Amino acid sequence: MRTPGLRPALRGIAVAAGILASTSLAARAERIVLGAAPEAAEVVVGCIYPMTGRAAIYGEDSVEGIRLALRDIASGKVTGTPGPRLRVVVDDDLSKASYGLRLAEDFIDKDHARVLCGMVSSGVAQAVSDLARRRSIILIGTDHASSRLTIEAGHPHYFRLSNDSWTSNAAGARYLRDIRASQPWQRIAILNPDYEYGHVSRDDLLTAMDGLGMKYEVVAELWPKLYEPDYSTYIQALKELKPDIVVTALWGGDFLAFLKQAAAVDLFSQMRVANFDTGANYDVLVQLGASPPPGLILSARHHNNWPDTPGNRRFVDDFHAMTGRYPTYAAEGAYSGIVAIAKAVAEVGNATDDKALIAVLEGMRLSLPEDPQGFASIIDPVTHQIMQAQAVGTPVANDRFPPAKAMLGNIRAYDAEDLRPPPDLVRARRAAAQPTQ
Template sequence: MKPWNSHVLAIGVLLFSSISRADIVLGASERDADFEVGCMYPLTGPSALWGNDAVVALELALEELEAEPLSPKMRVYVADTMGKQFRSKEIAQDFIDRGVEVLCGVVNSNIALEVSQLALKHQRLFLGAGHSSARLTEGERHPWYFHLNNDASQSSDAGARYLRDLKQSEGWETVSYIGPDYEYGHQIWQTMMASLKRHKVEYRVKDELYSLLGETDYHLYIKALLEDPPDVLVSGHWTRDLVSFLEQAANAGLLEKTHFVNFDTGGGYFVLSRLGDTLPEGLVLSGRSHVNWPETSRNQRYVSAFFSKTQRFPTFIAQDAYTVIRVLDTAWQQSPQKTLTGMRDAIPGLEVALPEDPEGFRSYIDPETHKIMQYHAVGTTVKTDGFWPATRMLGEWKIYPPAISSTPATP
């Protein structure tokens, strides 16, 4: 760790010698920083929005720390992964070789698994912010990794509780699943079935469908679902894939014949903004964070500050990145030794107030699983003004607290 010095907010471009790529630099100067953070996000290519949103949120969080005298001085690098697995692993190794103490980010779960193993090998703190795989906090869990956004198992658990409640009110019986044919898509369905079993929800599966990676025409799947529509259709698609599926499903009339639900990322602003009036009312969606929930001053300040910088509303990836800085700040302040190991040891049980927390609750890190524990808000699409280009937002909320036996430690 570097000595305590005054904070200097700076934005620049750095060219690493071993990899020909530009990196955004935020926060303190190299001389003044207490420690350095290396974040990995796609800044170019089809997924560039995620990385650009993360950069804005990192900057917002660092600006907030300038007004807090006990906060550490961080120098934050953001490297462009382009969404490519080998490049991401090379970037992570480059950060480690340069002496960067903390790794953060990563949108793709497979890439995150590789980065996590590097963090373990070299004893670097890795704060996962952007990916959904539960594997990193289950069989692949280790002392140097912490997951700072709800993962697939947590969103599925909240979804199962929603379907349990829906069954009591509407008495549905059958369910079908459609999602992408890679780890994330399979994990969503596997964790959903496990959660339904845990909450003692009885159901019968009609169809289990998986679209190929990169597939954009869903008409054959929609036709199959229309032949014998389930009472509930669980979706595991996300972002552009979900947008394409919903457009085609709406045009085919499928969404009028089943109760469509997507509990992981389908309710994020990205999907809502891309569909506009094409998005029907009455779909049940959720996400990691929402621009219109909770209606707290903290969330409203965060959304307003993000909009002021970008003239757009933030995606959930933004708040995942924002959380990284807030967790590091709190861990540093609570650590008796201002060291990397001291911060790592301060994170289990740590509480941190975030924009997505409802009144009276603070997100916390479960000491056993190293997962962040947060409320999960499930909403129904309703016509709404004020969030253009989205014309449908989520409302009629059903709010579910984190489901785990562990309790938050008192800071």
């Protein structure tokens, strides 16, 4: 169980470092239109992704994942026969909630979108999900991960088609439990981005560990801003506090910047670093090179080398043949979201009956690239969160997916059913989120 009184937030560090941050926003990218012509489309889908800045690779890979999904839908691989005809419009939210909200409104009012999709930032997703609730528009989340969107803030029109922060941290908690006999540890530190996703990830990890009856001590919680350029203050705090394991929800360029700066001062000889949600993303593995820092514990929402199934090999090979590069997990999330939309529209027969589409999506089974042999992902009818297996491991030498020289290895895989949030937890969090009378 967590030890009372041993979780100092050290918010002064976050504030001081935040003052130093200087992230400039590039001009917004041009919108992209994929799929059917307006007169032929059976449904218009409006997708929101970052296409510029540090997170641009996830928007770019999402677009390519959508292209691949549309190709598979047209060929009959998704529904057994060609169709339905989707028109997908993608625009750049600059990782800002205000832009994302405006884009969503324009998709609905100007493009006549019947479905919204996408988003990388959980902060953007929260704003757009609130709009989807008000406007009664189905929203398919494909990348952002805050479990709050499906638990506390869940509503009938919101679904998520990629692993969320609960799934990843439930797998991470089990991994930490499982290695304890051979690699004893007690003290952990949390290093998470100071916004929606980071705080929910912290809560999910500690709740999952408590649910397993684990004993541990949280020696610090550190909260850098999103897109923080300088982690030296946080790294110095970690060196002074000496946790056994640092668990971080930093992602993308932020995680890479932290790893580079931590390696420069030999942090990894003093403690292990774990990232259970995004750490084994392909773009991270590429940057780790042939000699990753020692002691890393990683996972991600999709892996190019796991599971080694025909479905995953086909997805990875098709993506590479189409783009000349291997996919980050964002590609598989976007692919899954578009496939789910197509299957729902095909079963209902049209895209105008929201109640029928919601009923079909609830409990939908999908055979997706990240599914181990013999398992199909399923959308939980209660939370609308897709339930999927998750692999946790360490980076090992592997040159099958160049330019990466390491991939996830020493894998421990956890079944989807074991990673479902307990019903009592869902009820309690939803009840606590209700406004007081």
